[in-house]
Amino acid sequence: MEGSSKGGVLSHLSLLEAKARSRKTQLHQIKELRDKVEALRIQRDQLRAEIETHKILQKVRASLDKKCTKGGEEEELQVKEGEKMNEDSEHSQLLRLMARHTQLKDLLHAHHIIGGYNITKTIQGRRVCASLATAYEGVYLETYNVEFDLKPTVRIRRHDVPPFIPVDSLAEQSNMQTDIRAFLDTLSKYLNGYAGRKQQLKLVKERHKSVEVMESNVLCSILVMLLTVPGERVTVLCTLKYTDHTRCLPTGVYVQCEADKELPDSPQWKNNCSLLMETPVHKALTIMRDRWIIA
Amino acid sequence: MGDSTKSLLQRIIRRIPSRAIESTLRKWGRLTAEQLQSIDFTQPKWTVTQELLDMCEEGNWTLKFITELEMSYIIDNPNQGMWYAYQLMNPEDDANSVELTQFKEQFKSHLKQLVRHISLKMKKHTDEAVWIRIAWGDRFFQPNHMKPTYAVHYLQTPYVFVTSLTSKHKPLFSQAMTLSTRYQAIKDANLSGRNLTAIRDLLMRQFQQAFPTKHPSPLAERNQTVSHPRIEKEQDGNAANRLELACEAFGGGTLPQLQSAVYKLETKFRDQTNKAMTEREESFKCIVKFASTNLLESLRHCASSGFASTPVTPLLSSISLKGKNYFVITDNSPGAASQPRRAQDK
Amino acid sequence: MSLLKPFSKLPGINSANILLVEFEETFQQSLADALVEETAVTVNVRLAKSLPLPKENEENRPRIDLVVFIINLTTELSFQSAEASLKCLDSGFFLGKVCFMVTNARNASVPTERLDSVRKLAASLHCPLLFAEDQTPAGVTNAAERLLTILKVTAGLVPMTTALYLSNLTRCTVPPDIDQPTFD
Numbered sequence: 149m150e151g152s153s154k155g156g157v158l159s160h161l162s163l164l165e166a167k168a169r170s171r172k173t174q175l176h177q178i179k180e181l182r183d184k185v186e187a188l189r190i191q192r193d194q195l196r197a198e199i200e201t202h203k204i205l206q207k208v209r210a211s212l213d214k215k216c217t218k219g220g221e222e223e224e225l226q227v228k229e230g231e232k233m234n235e236d237s238e239h240s241q242l243l244r245l246m247a248r249h250t251q252l253k254d255l256l257h258a259h260h261i262i263g264g265y266n267i268t269k270t271i272q273g274r275r276v277c278a279s280l281a282t283a284y285e286g287v288y289l290e291t292y293n294v295e296f297d298l299k300p301t302v303r304i305r306r307h308d309v310p311p312f313i314p315v316d317s318l319a320e321q322s323n324m325q326t327d328i329r330a331f332l333d334t335l336s337k338y339l340n341g342y343a344g345r346k347q348q349l350k351l352v353k354e355r356h357k358s359v360e361v362m363e364s365n366v367l368c369s370i371l372v373m374l375l376t377v378p379g380e381r382v383t384v385l386c387t388l389k390y391t392d393h394t395r396c397l398p399t400g401v402y403v404q405c406e407a408d409k410e411l412p413d414s415p416q417w418k419n420n421c422s423l424l425m426e427t428p429v430h431k432a433l434t435i436m437r438d439r440w441i442i443a
Numbered sequence: 444m445g446d447s448t449k450s451l452l453q454r455i456i457r458r459i460p461s462r463a464i465e466s467t468l469r470k471w472g473r474l475t476a477e478q479l480q481s482i483d484f485t486q487p488k489w490t491v492t493q494e495l496l497d498m499c500e501e502g503n504w505t506l507k508f509i510t511e512l513e514m515s516y517i518i519d520n521p522n523q524g525m526w527y528a529y530q531l532m533n534p535e536d537d538a539n540s541v542e543l544t545q546f547k548e549q550f551k552s553h554l555k556q557l558v559r560h561i562s563l564k565m566k567k568h569t570d571e572a573v574w575i576r577i578a579w580g581d582r583f584f585q586p587n588h589m590k591p592t593y594a595v596h597y598l599q600t601p602y603v604f605v606t607s608l609t610s611k612h613k614p615l616f617s618q619a620m621t622l623s624t625r626y627q628a629i630k631d632a633n634l635s636g637r638n639l640t641a642i643r644d645l646l647m648r649q650f651q652q653a654f655p656t657k658h659p660s661p662l663a664e665r666n667q668t669v670s671h672p673r674i675e676k677e678q679d680g681n682a683a684n685r686l687e688l689a690c691e692a693f694g695g696g697t698l699p700q701l702q703s704a705v706y707k708l709e710t711k712f713r714d715q716t717n718k719a720m721t722e723r724e725e726s727f728k729c730i731v732k733f734a735s736t737n738l739l740e741s742l743r744h745c746a747s748s749g750f751a752s753t754p755v756t757p758l759l760s761s762i763s764l765k766g767k768n769y770f771v772i773t774d775n776s777p778g779a780a781s782q783p784r785r786a787q788d789k
Numbered sequence: 790m791s792l793l794k795p796f797s798k799l800p801g802i803n804s805a806n807i808l809l810v811e812f813e814e815t816f817q818q819s820l821a822d823a824l825v826e827e828t829a830v831t832v833n834v835r836l837a838k839s840l841p842l843p844k845e846n847e848e849n850r851p852r853i854d855l856v857v858f859i860i861n862l863t864t865e866l867s868f869q870s871a872e873a874s875l876k877c878l879d880s881g882f883f884l885g886k887v888c889f890m891v892t893n894a895r896n897a898s899v900p901t902e903r904l905d906s907v908r909k910l911a912a913s914l915h916c917p918l919l920f921a922e923d924q925t926p927a928g929v930t931n932a933a934e935r936l937l938t939i940l941k942v943t944a945g946l947v948p949m950t951t952a953l954y955l956s957n958l959t960r961c962t963v964p965p966d967i968d969q970p971t972f973d
Contacts, residue, residue: 270655277655293652293654295654295655306652307648308648308654310648310649311646311647311648312539312597312599312600363542363567364571365542365571365597365598365599366597366598369599389540393539
C-alpha cells in the first residue's frame, strides 16, 4: 500500500478503502468531540464536588485534631459539639471516618519520618520487606531495602545494601529471631552514617573548590584533603579518619605540612583540628574559610 | 629492552581502534602538544603506528610509559576479555581501615617476595576503583608484558575482579591480595562476564532491585497505559502480577549485562519413559548453558510475558539474588541451596 | 473448567464482540486498537492470554461473537497454548465463530512443520485460517479489516448470511500433499 495506483487493481482498491475509512472517521470525529465536551463537563462537576467534600473533611479533621489535644471531660463536650455541628451534613459518619483515616495516615507518615521502618508483608506473611530511609541534615537520601524470610527462621533473603556495610555480620551479632528491630536499628545507624559521610564529601566537593580531595574510599571512611593557607601559599595535608562507621564525625584528624613542620602544633591549627572533630567537615571548612585560615 | 618496548607499543596500538587512538594518546599525556599536532590521525593506522614508533625511539620512552598507555586504554575500555569475580572472606579486624597507600605498598611487597621478576602498576580510577596491572615473569625470565593480568578492587569491599589470570599465577595473586587487604581467604565468586561494570553492579548491588513497598511502585505507575473503553483485558491482573514477580526476581530498570549462566547438573536422570537412563546408579552429568547478549533482561522478559512460569524458579532468580552465574546442582541439596563452585579448568 | 458459550447471552444492538486470544499478548493490543476504529458498528474487544477466562468477569462479559486465536509461528509455546485453550470453548463456537490468525509465517527460521500442524488443526475444526503481518501498521489494519468482515457476519449484522454459511466458504482445507515429503 504505497499509495500509488501503479501497483495494480488490488492496491488501488485498498487505497480507496483507506480513503473511505478516513471519511467515515471525520464524521465520527465531530461526534467524538461532542462526547468529549460532555465528559469533561461531568469531570468538572465531579471535581467541584470533590473540592466541596474536601473542605468539609478539613473542618472535621480540625475538630478531630482539637479533640486529640484536649483531654478528659472537655473531650466529651467537644464530641457532642462536633456531632451537633455535623448533623446537618448527610454523610457525617462517613466524613468523620475519612477524617480519622487521614489523621492516622499522617501519624504513620510522622512515624516514618522520625525513623520508623516501612515494613511490608509479602506472600501471605511469609516474608517481610523493611525499607530503611537515610537522611542527612533534613535531606532524604537513598532508601535501602532488606527482605526477610520469616519461616522457618528469620533470615535475610535479599537486600540492596552496598557490600562494604557488613549486613551479614550485623545479622549474626544481633538476635534476629526475637528482636528484628534491634538489627534494623544498627543497620540503619550504619546506613545513615555512610549516607551522611557521602553527602558531606559531596558538599565539600561542591562548595569548596579550593580544597582538593586527594583521597577517599567507597565507604567514605577516610578523607584526605589538601588545604591552602591564603597569603603564604602554604599547603596543608589534612586527613580525617572515620573509624566509627555509624557516625558522620571523624574519630581522628591529622594535619601535615611540608613547608612548615611546626604548623600542626600551632595553637591555631590545634583549634582547627578540634573544630574538624566536632563539626561536619563541610561546615568546618566554611568556618575556617570565613576565618581566613584556608583559601 | 628497546625492542620489547617497541613491540609492546605496536601491540597496544593494534588493539586500539583507529578512531580512538587520538583521544587515548591525549589522555595518556606523555606526548607534547607539538608531537600530537605532528601526527595526522586521518592516515591509515600503520602509518600512525610507524610515527609513534619513531617518536618512541627518539624520545627513548621506557616500558613504564608504554604500560601507562595500555592501562589508561584498558581502564576506559574494560570490556575486552572475560572478567572473573573473586570474593575475599573472613576479614580481620582492621580490614575496614586499609587505605590506598598502605594497600599499594603491601601488595607490591607481598608479590615481589613471591616472584622475583614482576612488573606491577597500580592506579586509582575516579570511581574509587584500584586498578592493578601485573606482568608476570619468573625466576629466569623477565616479566612478560604481552599478557598482563588486570585486577580491579574497591577497597573496603570483599570483591576483586580479575581478567587473564592463569592458573599458574592464581595462587600467588590470591595470597598477595588476601594479605594486603587484611582478609583471611579468597574464593571464586562464580561470576564471570565480558562486561566488567555488569558483574561489578551485580555483586555490589548497584542495580535497581525491586522490593515490595507500601508506596506505589514506579512499576505500577508506568504500566497504567490508557486504554480504549471498548477494549478490555480478561486477565489483566495476571500480567501486572507476573511483571512484579519478574522484577522482584531479576530487578527493575536496566539490568546488568550478563552474557551467560551455566548450570552443571550432577543429578539422577528422571524420566518415566526412559527406563534405561532412570535406573542407572550413577548421576547424569550435563551442563546447561544459557547465553544471550543480555541474559537477565531476556529472563525477565520470559517471566513477565509468561513464557517461564512465575514465581520464578530459584535456579534462575539466584543469578541476580546471589550474584552468581555458575551453579553446580547435585541431588542431595537440590535447588539454589546447592553448593555452587566453578570448575578448575578455564 | 467453565466453557465459554456462544449463545448464553443476548446480543446487543448494532454491536459485535470479539475475543482475541494470544499467548504473547503483543499483537492483540495493536489489533484491538485497529478494530475499535470501526465506526459502523460498535466493536467491543476482549483480550486474553489463554482460555478459560476468569470467572469474575463472567457477569459483565458480553456475548462473544468471534473468537480469534493468534498464533505466532516463531514459538512452539504459542501453538500449544492455543491448542490447550480450544478445549475451553463450547462446541457451538465451531459453527463458524472461531478463526485462527497466524503471524510470522514468512520468518525463515520457522520450521514448516509448525505451519502444517496449524493448518491441520484449523482444517480439523472447520475454521478459517488467516495470515497476518504484525510488524507494519498497514499489515495490522489489513488484519483488522479481514477480522471485521468475519465479525460482522458472525454477529448477525449482515443480512442474508450466517456464520455457518460463511465458514463453509472460508474454512481451511488441508492440501492433499501436506504429508508428502518435499524435495526442494
